[in-house]
Amino acid sequence: xxxxxxxxxxxxxxxxxxxxxxxxxxxxxxxxxxxxxxxxxxxxxxxxxxxxxxxxxxxxxxxxxxxxxxxxxxxxxxxxxxxxxxxxxxxxxxxxxxxxxxxxxxxxxx
Numbered sequence: 001x002x003x004x005x006x007x008x009x010x011x012x013x014x015x016x017x018x019x020x021x022x023x024x025x026x027x028x029x030x031x032x033x034x035x036x037x038x039x040x041x042x043x044x045x046x047x048x049x050x051x052x053x054x055x056x057x058x059x060x061x062x063x064x065x066x067x068x069x070x071x072x073x074x075x076x077x078x079x080x081x082x083x084x085x086x087x088x089x090x091x092x093x094x095x096x097x098x099x100x101x102x103x104x105x106x107x108x109x110x
Contacts, residue, residue, distance in 0.1 A: 013045065013053050015096055018062065018081065018089040027068075027076035028054055054079055062088050 020031045031054075032045045057063045062085035070076040081089070 011092075012096070013049060014057060015089070015092040016043070016045070017050075017053060017057060018085055018092060021063065021079055021081045021085070022089060025078045025080040027070055027078050029070075029076070031079070057085070060088075061085075 016035050017031060020026060020034050023034075026034070028047070028050055032047075032050055035043050035045050054063065054065075058065055058079070062082060063079045064082055065077050065079045067075060068078045
């Protein structure tokens with residue numbers, strides 16, 4: 001199957017990061033791999049988008065980070081959801097469901 005790279009709508013990267021971290025602490029590369037694999041190779045998050053988003057989410061209090069050692073024995077920054085991040089994930093998920101439902105309604109009727 002031909003898989004094209006798709007750009008993410010503004011704001012969806014936050015949702016994907018928060019959802020990925022619901023599984024547990026992860027470093028940035030792990031988050032990007034999870035998103036790529038879970039989307040069946042359709043969504044690819046580049047470092048130039050991922051790391052600024054991680055830093056922004058951390059500044060907003062939705063993530064915390066600490067240094068650790070990755071699977072390949074390298075120093076890496078691991079991110080995890082905070083309580084506020086879990087609440088934001090619920091809000092972002094609800095907003096996404098409303099938006100995607102509205103778009104689907106339009107696609108089916110026009």
